[in-house]
Amino acid sequence: MTIRLYDLAGADAGLRFSPHCWKVRMALAHKGLAHETMPWRFTDTDAIAFSGQGKVPVLRDGDEVVSDSFEIACFIERRYPRAPSLFGGPQGEAVARFVNAWADATLLGPVGSMVLADIERALADADRDYFRRSREARFGDTLENVQAGREQRLPAFRASLTPLRLTLKRQPFLAGEAPNYADYCAFGAFQWARCVSAFELLADDDPVHGWRERLLDAHGGLARAALVGY
Amino acid sequence: MTIRLYDLAGADAGLRFSPHCWKVRMALAHKGLAHETMPWRFTDTDAIAFSGQGKVPVLRDGDEVVSDSFEIACFIERRYPRAPSLFGGPQGEAVARFVNAWADATLLGPVGSMVLADIERALADADRDYFRRSREARFGDTLENVQAGREQRLPAFRASLTPLRLTLKRQPFLAGEAPNYADYCAFGAFQWARCVSAFELLADDDPVHGWRERLLDAHGGLARAALVGY
Numbered sequence: 001m002t003i004r005l006y007d008l009a010g011a012d013a014g015l016r017f018s019p020h021c022w023k024v025r026m027a028l029a030h031k032g033l034a035h036e037t038m039p040w041r042f043t044d045t046d047a048i049a050f051s052g053q054g055k056v057p058v059l060r061d062g063d064e065v066v067s068d069s070f071e072i073a074c075f076i077e078r079r080y081p082r083a084p085s086l087f088g089g090p091q092g093e094a095v096a097r098f099v100n101a102w103a104d105a106t107l108l109g110p111v112g113s114m115v116l117a118d119i120e121r122a123l124a125d126a127d128r129d130y131f132r133r134s135r136e137a138r139f140g141d142t143l144e145n146v147q148a149g150r151e152q153r154l155p156a157f158r159a160s161l162t163p164l165r166l167t168l169k170r171q172p173f174l175a176g177e178a179p180n181y182a183d184y185c186a187f188g189a190f191q192w193a194r195c196v197s198a199f200e201l202l203a204d205d206d207p208v209h210g211w212r213e214r215l216l217d218a219h220g221g222l223a224r225a226a227l228v229g230y
Numbered sequence: 231m232t233i234r235l236y237d238l239a240g241a242d243a244g245l246r247f248s249p250h251c252w253k254v255r256m257a258l259a260h261k262g263l264a265h266e267t268m269p270w271r272f273t274d275t276d277a278i279a280f281s282g283q284g285k286v287p288v289l290r291d292g293d294e295v296v297s298d299s300f301e302i303a304c305f306i307e308r309r310y311p312r313a314p315s316l317f318g319g320p321q322g323e324a325v326a327r328f329v330n331a332w333a334d335a336t337l338l339g340p341v342g343s344m345v346l347a348d349i350e351r352a353l354a355d356a357d358r359d360y361f362r363r364s365r366e367a368r369f370g371d372t373l374e375n376v377q378a379g380r381e382q383r384l385p386a387f388r389a390s391l392t393p394l395r396l397t398l399k400r401q402p403f404l405a406g407e408a409p410n411y412a413d414y415c416a417f418g419a420f421q422w423a424r425c426v427s428a429f430e431l432l433a434d435d436d437p438v439h440g441w442r443e444r445l446l447d448a449h450g451g452l453a454r455a456a457l458v459g460y
Contacts, residue, residue, distance in 0.1 A: 088321025094406030095325050102332060102393035163332035176324030 002036050003028070003076075006048050006058040009039035010122040010196070015229040017122065017195035019108060019188035020069040022223070023100075024057045026184035027073045029219035031083035042127040069188075070100050073181050086181040093181075099174065100185040102163070107189035110157045111201065114150040117143040118197035122229035150199060157201065161208050168207040172214060179218055187215045187223070195228050232266050233258070233306075236278050236288040239269030240352040240426070245459040247352065247425035249338060249418035250299040251287045252453070253330075256414035257303045259449035261313035272357045299418075300330050303411050316411040323411075329404065330415040332393070337419035340387045341431065344380040347373040348427035352459035380429060387431065391438050398437040402444060409448055417445045421453050428460055 005028065008018035016025070016037065028035050040047060040056050051058040051067045058067045059075070066075045074093065077086045087093035112119075120131055120143050132143060139146045164174075164186060173179040174186065190212050193201055202209040216224035235258065238248035246255070246267065258265050270277060270286050281288040281297045288297045289305070296305045304323065307316045317323035342349075350361055350373050362373060369376045394404075394416060403409040404416065420442050423431055432439040446454035 085321075088319045091315075091318025091405045091410050091412075092322045092325060094401055095322060095329065095404055095410075095412045097400060098329060098393055098397040098404050098412070099325065101396040105392045105396070162335045163328055166331040166335070167328040170327060171324055174325055174328050175321045180321050180325075182321075182325045182328070 001062050003033055004060045005035055005037045006040040006051075006056045006060075007037040008056050009041055009124075010229045011124045012227060012229060013039040014227045015122055015195065016226065017119070017192055017229065018056060019111075019192035021057045021188075022191045023069045023181070023184045023188040024059065024072050025222065026179075026187065026215070026219065027076060027086055027181055029222050030086055030180070030184070031076055031080055033076065033080060033083065041124050042130050070097065070185075073184075088175065088180060092175075096180070096182045096185065099182040103186040103189060106160050107186065110153065110160065111189045111193050113139065113146050114153065114157070114199060114201070115147065115193045115197040117147040118199065118230060122196045154201070158203070158206070161206075164211075165207050168211045173211065179215060183211075183215060187212065191215075191223050191226070194223075195226055196230060198230055231292050233263055234290045235265055235267045236270040236281075236286045236290075237267040238286050239271055239354075240459045241354045242457060242459060243269040244457045245352060245425065246456065247349070247422055247459065248286060249341075249422035252421040253299040253411075253414045253418040254287045254289065254302050255452065256409075256417065256445070256449065257306060257316055257411055259452050260316060260410070260414070261306055261310055263306060263310060263313060271354050272360050300327065300415075303414075318405065318410060322405075326410070326412045326415065329412040333416040333419060336390050337416065340383065340390065341419045341423050343369065343376050344383065344387070344429060344431070345377065345423045345427040347377040348429065348460060352426045384431070388433070388436070391436075394441075395437050398441045403441065409445060413441075413445060417442065417453070421445075421456070424453075425456055425458050426460060 005024060007016050007021045009016055045054050048056065048058045051065050053067050055067065057069050057072055058065065059072045061079065066072045073086055087096055116135060120128055123131055136142055167174060174182040190201065202212065235254060237246045237251045239246055275284050278284065278286065278288045281295050283297050285297065287299050287302055288295065289302045291309065296302045303316055317326050346365060350358055353361055366372055397404060404412040420431065423429065432442065
């Protein structure tokens with residue numbers, strides 16, 4: 001039975017933009033695992049009720065169901081040990097949790113704030129009201145007000161990338177000469193923004209920009225070929 | 231010939247407080263490598279001139295001389311491949327560079343600002359003037375003014391530890407069940423503060439506090455047994 005990934009989709013079912021789903025899609029490609037992706041929308045709660053929770057990514061592989069992107073990566077790493085490793089061993093898996101925590105804590109809030117109204121425009125009609133209510137409650141302002149002035153927030157955002165930048169000055173990927181799951185953890189946030197917004201987060205001459213380009217090209221250009229919804 | 235580490239020392243030659251030297255001392259202990267440490271002071275530039283640069287740590291192993299803590303860790307990892315690994319493989323080494331860059335970018339400035347005047351009091355007389363001049367130029371204020379109000383900066387500092395905290399809620403060390411060089415990269419800054427100051431950076435119930443305790447106990451309690459200079 002084919003691996004099935006429930007993947008957040010926009011108004012166009014081909015638009016897939018969730019940062020956490022992108023981590024998993026890159027991981028599945030890294031391991032070369034055949035799979036199908038099921039477009040899922042915020043309001044499709046019934047469709048993933050079998051997972052016992054309400055968020056994607058959800059991965060079903062035979063009788064096994066796993067949610068949470070990091071848990072999915074660990075699951076496929078164990079289940080398919082002969083496919084290329086996502087972590088380079090148990091210590092790498094443990095340290096990748098730190099990179100994931102750094103990426104989620106450092107990137108998701110600022111990136112989200114810079115593309116929030118753009119996301120809403122890309123959503124299916126049924127999802128827009130849910131998204132607006134839940135995100136306006138989270139950010140404490142309208143989507144439009146949260147996104148406004150994003151150009152002025154770019155310098156602080158780019159400064160927060162210092163650890164990534166310093167590392168990528170030394171090596172092409174966080175994992176060295178080739179990417180692994182640590183790279184996908186950080187890449188997810190950039191791909192999220194790219195899929196829903198024309199707003200450019202990175203300067204052309206930033207080593208982080210070069211790294212993002214390399215990841216867009218990785219695995220047959222999977223991320224570069226992704227539909228963008230604006 | 232024994233491995234020799236040039237290690238920053240205070241007025242008491244037994245007081246060793248450099249965050250980068252601590253990374254290396256933990257790494258040498260991790261690999262179980264016999265070595266001697268040579269107390270070095272900021273103004274002992276001649277003593278490490280053979281390294282072609284002016285900062286410690288400097289490690290001499292036979293004819294090989296390496297400076298920069300991360301380069302030293304990579305060097306001993308390659309030279310002693312049968313000793314316990316510092317990285318768990320090449321991908322782990324690459325990702326540890328990111329952890330090191332995060333630790334240096336996130337911890338050293340804020341921690342330094344909170345113990346700067348304490349450091350100066352621990353120094354040998356010959357080093358005090360150099361330290362005051364160089365650090366006051368770097369921070370743009372007197373050591374005392376930089377350190378003042380540190381209690382008010384603790385909440386922001388502790389908030390900056392979120393990626394570390396989230397990871398350590400899940401596992402005892404960044405590297406999993408046992409520490410590796412990724413842990414030592416972050417630990418160095420905490421041990422730096424501990425050696426020169428009674429000022430407490432962490433709340434007792436912070437998972438980062440528990441992790442620091444475990445690293446103080448690691449390798450026979452090497453870091454816990456360190457002389458403190460206040």
